[in-house]
Amino acid sequence: MTTHKKTPDTLRSARWFAPDDLRGFGHRSRAMQMGYAPEEWAGRPVIGIVNTWSDINPCHTHFKQRVEDVKRGVLQAGGFPIELPALSLAEQYVKPTTMLYRNMLAMDAEELLRCHPVDGVVLMGGCDKTTPALLMGATSAGLPAIYVPAGPMLRGNWQGHTLGSGSDAWKFWDDRRAGIITEQQWIGIQGGIARSHGTCMTMGTASTMTAIAEALGMTLPGASSIPAPDANHVRMSSESGRRIVEMVWEDLTPARIQTRKAFENAITVAMAMGCSTNAIIHVIAQGRRAGHDISLDDFEKASRKVPVIANVRPSGDKYLMEDFFYAGGLPAMMTRIREHLHLDEMTVTGRTLGQNIEGAAVYNDDVIRTVENPVYAEGSLAVLRGNLAPDGCVMKPGAADPRFLKHSGPALVFDDYPSMKAAIDDENLDVTADHVLILRNAGPQGGPGMPEWGMLPIPKKLVKQGVRDMVRLSDARMSGTSYGACILHVSPESYVGGPLGLVRNGDIITLDVDARTISLDVDDAELQRRRAEWRQPERRYERGYGWMFSKHIEQADQGCDFDFLRTDFGAPVREPDIF
Structure with missing residues (x-):
């Protein structure tokens, strides 16, 4: 030009x-x-x-x-x-x-x-x-x-291991919780993972x-x-x-x-x-x-x-x-x-x-694969819908244990991050690898801000048994460096009355990634009864930017922009004015 x-x-x-x-x-x-x-x-x-x-x-x-x-x-x-x-x-x-x-x-x-x-x-x-x-x-x-x-x-490096930020932090943290990594090794990993x-x-x-x-x-x-x-x-x-x-x-x-x-x-x-x-x-x-x-x-x-x-x-x-x-x-x-x-x-x-x-070339066919020899045959993300997420939720199938791509299991529900964190390290927690861990009130308004809490930790009891993945479901996000069978961005979020807020311990959650479905196996009459009993949690911000955020943030499926900043579809962007 x-x-x-x-x-x-x-x-x-x-x-x-x-x-x-x-x-x-x-x-x-x-x-x-x-x-x-x-x-x-x-x-x-x-x-x-x-x-x-x-x-x-x-x-x-x-x-x-x-x-x-x-x-x-x-x-x-x-x-x-x-x-x-x-x-x-x-x-x-x-x-x-x-x-x-x-x-x-x-x-x-x-x-x-x-x-x-x-x-x-x-x-x-x-x-x-x-x-x-x-x-x-x-x-x-x-x-x-x-x-x-x-x-x-x-690249990160520690004792001959090539370390990746985030991903290896989660991996070695689980090893440390299981007693496999010593304090001295953990300090070495901290110093080598970001060089x-x-x-x-x-x-x-x-x-x-x-x-x-x-x-x-x-x-x-x-x-x-x-x-x-x-x-x-x-x-x-x-x-x-x-x-x-x-x-x-x-x-x-x-x-x-x-x-x-x-x-x-x-x-x-x-x-x-x-x-x-x-x-x-x-x-x-x-x-x-x-x-x-x-x-x-x-x-x-x-x-x-x-x-x-x-x-x-x-x-x-x-x-x-x-x-x-x-x-x-x-x-x-x-x-x-x-x-x-x-x-x-x-x-x-x-x-x-x-x-x-034009003219760009691939120099390593294992790092950048061909479409005939992909890392994962479908795209990175899958969008799931069902009675638990009428407006959708998101999963990264290629980063999950394949056995969880089609799964049914009982729910284990946490209403907030502190209670989840306390329970996860309780070695007497009544949980199995088939459970679906649920964290709610962690979405755009409920968090507020939709924190990266969606990769819920594997319960310590299971970590010691060698478990490294299980289905986790939330209206939160997770770090892009995270992995596992994590289902995120459930919309509408539980804080505003989404169905995730109606789940109770023991309810059966069914996931089918191929069919792109996620469902709560509870009949409509029971869900209506629970909805009548549901009460919205208190707001965390009463002033300032946090208050404004909570009042004007849109849901995850809409991009979490402020409602007063969104451009009407097709409208021209105006040049800035000067007064």
């Missing part, structure tokens, strides 16, 4: 800096107060760099330096870079969950762009919720935008969402696969800075890139990657911000036709994101599912997706 639609006098930033009036004087004089000369901004695109670095976000540690690489690229291309610090959501530290604050970061990003004199934006994120949040905010703002993914960290800056190097939510950003067309080709410490990451950052300046002149906005077909590409890629279950919530929210009616049905449709071909943990058996990068990365993987992609979709490069992946 070479036709420049913008001229210096039509730049958005010119509305601040160009007018020969008192307000224009104020803007120019304050820029000069900071040491900038008029030659640095006059007639040049002002590029906002929304940076989610913080001292307590290990995924983004390197952003303190990478932002300088982005600025270098912007300056090389004739732009004027300004860094705009935004809320930094560190998955490991934020309680009760970063999901509570995804929409807050989306609002932060949108308003930063709306109120400042910027013509385009470089979005710097990567840790789980930062990718969807930044893209949601930029989509609503409507300015040219390009995404710079943080990149995965290096560099960057996001989880398993196919968790971070790598899932950055791959989705690339498949959408919002990153440079291959950007999502580059390990954070790799020199290629530095070069990608500066190239993104150069490219956003060109995008401003071309007026290449998210609305021109994020079509419905682009979202279908993103869902297809997610399925082939062995994606995190969280992808469903985030992509639905992102799609609806862009004006598209993306739903669970889109995921279910893709799941039935697109196999998992990325052999990356936890869906894969041994490889990590570093291996995926060496094997050719996302462009190479996309060449193997070409027939499922809309290759004519525009991307931030000004070229189509098909042009971006």
Whole structure:
């Protein structure tokens, strides 16, 4: 794309800096107060760099330096870079969950762009919720935008074991609970599982969402696969800075890139990657911000036709994101599912997706499989429905013990996380491996914020017997690095009166993944009687952001956006106004 639609006098930033009036004087004089000369901004695109670095976000540690690489690229291309610090959501530290604050970061990003004199934006994120949040905010703002993914960290290592963040933490924690791992070994694992800056190097939510950003067309080709410490990451950052300046002149906005077909590409890629279950919530929210009616049905449709071909943990058996990068990365993987992609979709490069992946090659057929030799014959996620989840729930079949893909068992119900946690370590708990563990009141409103509690721990009694998987059911989420027969995002959630709130200990739960069904084997009359007795739990927040969240959050099947931020389907995204 070479036709420049913008001229210096039509730049958005010119509305601040160009007018020969008192307000224009104020803007120019304050820029000069900071040491900038008029030659640095006059007639040049002002590029906002929304940076989610913080001292307590290990995924983004390197952003303190990478932002300088982005600025270098912007300056090389004739732009004027300004860094705009935004809320930094560190998955490991934020309680009760970063999901509570995804929409807050989306609002932060949108308003930063709306109120400042910027013509385009470089979005710097990567840790789980930062990718969807930044893209949601930029989509609503409507300015040219390009995404710079943080990149995965290096492989973990401990005593000859290759460790994957999250996945191996759960595995070795169960071994420690069973008395197999010593305290000294546990300390060694802690020091070896995360050896560099960057996001989880398993196919968790971070790598899932950055791959989705690339498949959408919002990153440079291959950007999502580059390990954070790799020199290629530095070069990608500066190239993104150069490219956003060109995008401003071309007026290449998210609305021109994020079509419905682009979202279908993103869902297809997610399925082939062995994606995190969280992808469903985030992509639905992102799609609806862009004006598209993306739903669970889109995921279910893709799941039935697109196999998992990325052999990356936890869906894969041994490889990590570093291996995926060496094997050719996302462009190479996309060449193997070409027939499922809309290759004519525009991307931030000004070229189509098909042009971006032309010539990409796979260098390891075990890391990136062929569709004839997949890791899992169907897509990464399955959408289940039934009287327990009228609006749907989600499972990752490839990461579960196959014997649980068709299962009936008695329910063991917990109404909140503390009571579940206390009971799980009780070695006298009346539980067998056939039980279905249920956690409720952990959804969008009930959590609140839908914490990652869905991978309920295996009861200690069973762990000592060698049990490592069982069916677990909740209206919560789970980490993308998690695994097991976990059924999540039950909608509507129990807190608002969903059927999950009516289950009692001993009720039989029946699961059939092939049929995509989940049911509570209790007759309608009994359920009606229980519903009449049901009472909503008390709210946890009575003030501030938490109160606002609880009042306005939508259900999981709708993407968990705020009801007042959703774009009406098909409505154009309005340019930000200036008063």
